[in-house]
Amino acid sequence: MKQMILTFSLGLACLGAALPVYSDDGGSIASKVEELGRMDYLKVADLRAVRRDGLLRVQATISNSSPANQQLHYRFRWLDNDGFTVWEEEPWKPELVYGKQDKVLNVTAPTFKATDFKLELQSPNNSTSAENPGNVADKPPYR
Amino acid sequence: MKFSRFPLLPALLALSLSACQTLNSPTVGKGISYGDSKAVETVSTDLGSTDIQTTSEKMTQSLLQTPLLQDIIRKRGLLMASPVENKTSEYFDTKLITDTVLSHLQKNGVRYVIAGDEMQNQVDELRRQNQSGLYKKSSAAKVGNMQGAQYRLDGSVSSITKRGSGVKDVYYKINMRLIEIESGIVEWSDEKEIRKVLNY
Numbered sequence: 001m002k003q004m005i006l007t008f009s010l011g012l013a014c015l016g017a018a019l020p021v022y023s024d025d026g027g028s029i030a031s032k033v034e035e036l037g038r039m040d041y042l043k044v045a046d047l048r049a050v051r052r053d054g055l056l057r058v059q060a061t062i063s064n065s066s067p068a069n070q071q072l073h074y075r076f077r078w079l080d081n082d083g084f085t086v087w088e089e090e091p092w093k094p095e096l097v098y099g100k101q102d103k104v105l106n107v108t109a110p111t112f113k114a115t116d117f118k119l120e121l122q123s124p125n126n127s128t129s130a131e132n133p134g135n136v137a138d139k140p141p142y143r
Numbered sequence: 144m145k146f147s148r149f150p151l152l153p154a155l156l157a158l159s160l161s162a163c164q165t166l167n168s169p170t171v172g173k174g175i176s177y178g179d180s181k182a183v184e185t186v187s188t189d190l191g192s193t194d195i196q197t198t199s200e201k202m203t204q205s206l207l208q209t210p211l212l213q214d215i216i217r218k219r220g221l222l223m224a225s226p227v228e229n230k231t232s233e234y235f236d237t238k239l240i241t242d243t244v245l246s247h248l249q250k251n252g253v254r255y256v257i258a259g260d261e262m263q264n265q266v267d268e269l270r271r272q273n274q275s276g277l278y279k280k281s282s283a284a285k286v287g288n289m290q291g292a293q294y295r296l297d298g299s300v301s302s303i304t305k306r307g308s309g310v311k312d313v314y315y316k317i318n319m320r321l322i323e324i325e326s327g328i329v330e331w332s333d334e335k336e337i338r339k340v341l342n343y
Contacts, residue, residue: 055207073183091181091196108204111251 033119037126041066042097049117056109058117067099073122076107078114086113092122188313188339190235190300198317198335199243202298205333206244206321207251212331215253215294222248222255223292227319231302240317244296256292265289294330295322311341 029047046061056078064070075090087110097103109117184191206212215222224245227237245255257265272283298319305312314336321331 053208053210053213075181089181090200091193092183093197094183094193108208110200110203110207110247112207 032117033121035126036120036122039121039123040125040127041068041070042072042121042123044119044121045102047119051115054112056114056117058107058109058119060105060107060119062095062097062103062105064097064099064101064103069099070097071095071124072097072103074105075120077118077120078109078111079116079118080113081115083116087111188311188341189233190231190315194315194337195239195243198337199240199247201335202240202244202319202333203247206248206331209321209331211321212253216251219254220294221290221292222253222294222296223258224255225295225297226259227298227300227317230299231315232304233302237300240298240300241296244319256290258292291324293324295324296320297322309343311343313339315339
């Protein structure tokens with residue numbers, strides 16, 4: 001399994017200091033990602049966060065294991081140290097991921113107050129999972 | 144009969160039971176429902192709410208990363224915004240983009256002064272307080288104390304529309320710039336591209 005890395009370098013990047021790095025086999029990524037249903041073809045292969053010039057910057061690599069194009073909807077939830085949201089609910093953003101493509105999403109927090117985040121993901125080709133019935137999406141975020 | 148002395152009791156009991164089975168929502172009217180204002184809007188290829196929201200978001204994030212803007216926040220500098228110019232053939236209120244960007248910036252400490260259409264209301268109010276004779280001089284806002292901005296935000300929306308057999312392709316390009324008013328130097332600019340395809 002592809003090694004998944006979650007890198008946090010909060011607050012120290014602008015000072016050029018050594019940054020804490022966390023890496024594991026997906027546990028850290030799972031704590032930052034909320035999938036609406038279980039995504040069959042799209043996976044977060046890599047997730048990094050750094051605080052630069054006072055702003056939290058996040059880079060997520062979305063990997064498409066299918067040969068077919070996949071539609072992705074995503075948005076971030078920006079949080080403070082205590083887990084409170086510090087920005088209004090973001091709009092869902094559509095993103096097309098080509099077959100077998102690794103798509104890189106680069107996002108900067110819209111507020112200096114953000115120190116943490118959650119990445120919400122939804123793909124219309126999601127399947128629902130009996131193991132996680134509380135987090136099941138039956139409709140894409142279309143209007 | 145047991146209920147003969149209270150003929151209304153069975154009816155009241157039935158009514159209360161039926162009331163327990165349905166829960167009425169605190170709504171009035173039928174046929175209209177509230178949707179998610181943050182949902183991806185794919186009603187038509189025209190610019191829509193998702194385009195406005197994602198464009199404003201991208202521009203705000205890009206501006207916040209600029210050292211100049213962080214300097215403006217620190218030094219309590221002033222911004223003003225000219226409305227984003229609509230160069231497309233379709234009608235939509237481009238002020239939505241400007242207003243959202245300004246609103247997001249202000250939440251981060253950016254101060255901006257009013258301009259354009261809003262200026263008339265400001266002038267009217269100053270005149271009312273100073274010339275109508277209705278207000279105490281000590282409490283009236285003084286004329287001549289408005290502050291000028293050092294930087295101006297402007298932008299434009301352009302589009303290219305193409306039609307083929309069974310397909311309509313619309314490409315939008317939204318551009319925004321931050322200009323130093325005194326020198327006219329463009330200190331920051333960014334753009335957002337959007338492609339919308341309708342297959343029919």
